[in-house]
Amino acid sequence: MFSVVTGGAGFIGSHIVDALVKKGDRVLVIDNLSAGATTNIMPLIESGKAEFLQADLLDDGWQERISGAGRVFHLAADPDVRASAISPARVFDNNVLATERVLDAMRVHGAKEFVFTSTSTVYGEAGVIPTPENYSPMIPISIYGASKLACEAMIAGYAHTYGMKSWVFRFANIIGERSGHGVIWDFVHKLIDNPEELEILGDGKQIKSYLSVGACIEAVLFAIENSDEAFNFFNIGSEDWIDVTALAEIVVEEMDLSGVRFTYTGGDRGWVGDVPKMQLGVDKLKTLGWKPETGSVESVRLAVKALLKEIKYI
CATH class of the missing domain: 3.40.50.720 (NAD(P)-binding Rossmann-like Domain)
Structure with missing residues (x-):
């Protein structure tokens, strides 16, 4: 074709x-x-x-x-x-x-x-x-x-x-290899600039699904x-979610950092238009015979590893 x-x-x-x-x-x-x-x-x-x-x-x-x-x-x-x-x-x-x-x-x-x-x-x-x-x-x-x-x-x-x-x-x-924007990209580059402190937009309690x-x-x-x-x-999407602070902790761990201080800009969302809670139902696709084999945590970890490899951090 x-x-x-x-x-x-x-x-x-x-x-x-x-x-x-x-x-x-x-x-x-x-x-x-x-x-x-x-x-x-x-x-x-x-x-x-x-x-x-x-x-x-x-x-x-x-x-x-x-x-x-x-x-x-x-x-x-x-x-x-x-x-x-x-x-x-x-x-x-x-x-x-x-x-x-x-x-x-x-x-x-x-x-x-x-x-x-x-x-x-x-x-x-x-x-x-x-x-x-x-x-x-x-x-x-x-x-x-x-x-x-x-x-x-x-x-x-x-x-x-x-x-x-x-x-x-x-x-x-x-998320994953070749991505040039988004929360993981932002966190990694913020931590490269300042490995002691990470600013998180909102209150860090926003929970979302990653695949x-x-x-x-x-x-x-x-x-x-x-x-x-x-x-x-x-x-x-995946059939679970994680909050932004948990995602930040994965990034810190994969970058082999310790003692990073998290700061928050406040409010229940990171920016105008941000949806603080998001998980999609995938039953329609599951009925056809497909279901996600990876969850949010594993997807995030794989994406962080891919980005760190791309920028030659590791």
Whole structure:
């Protein structure tokens, strides 16, 4: 199959590219490199197993390249929940407008299958935890979450109007090798700068679910092969959670530090739009035959080890 991956040089996108190449797909990566890096996929480019096109989805000139694609994986987005409160227009453009442009390019050029990476933040502060896919009402509390929910609605509209097939995946916190942002990245770099003290945003009691990127990709591909509606939607995450202070303790332990003093900025959340309690229900995927084999603690520990290796700390 010919697959297109937007944002394929980024964290999760590059792992998607790896998996698609491994199963024999011909892959075109489209990325503007605002967040991704060609080093994430360079071995595949050099070997000819993947093709790379540097392009911004808000510009023109890339659309005809998706002609003949059997499936488009759309991961290109502005992923920063915290920064979305500062630059809402940029988030709208890079998330909502860019998604509509990809969908319309598919309509024009005859591509019929669309895979989208959404987020747990579309649920807002859910009153049911673990939160199932049919939870209502969905009231995002961040610009980022709102942009992703708007994308989901547009995808459903295109799928039913133009005979496309689509898959939407609402991710918990996906972590691991090649990640360049998030709480683990922040903690590690703060501790490199000052190994005696770590500032934790909020009160440290925020509890969230974490899943390794490898398990996430397995779930995505499994769901695609085992569901067949016009608009398919699934949660992906682990079946447990840990609080931010416990996560910080894992980071300190893996960095072989001792006597680190934790300080807290206060409040029940780290920033505007932060959801202090999050765990997704994954019963829908379990019914199909997939379940997470790793929990939050193991996923965090693996992610910390991967980051420390990448930055040559260990």
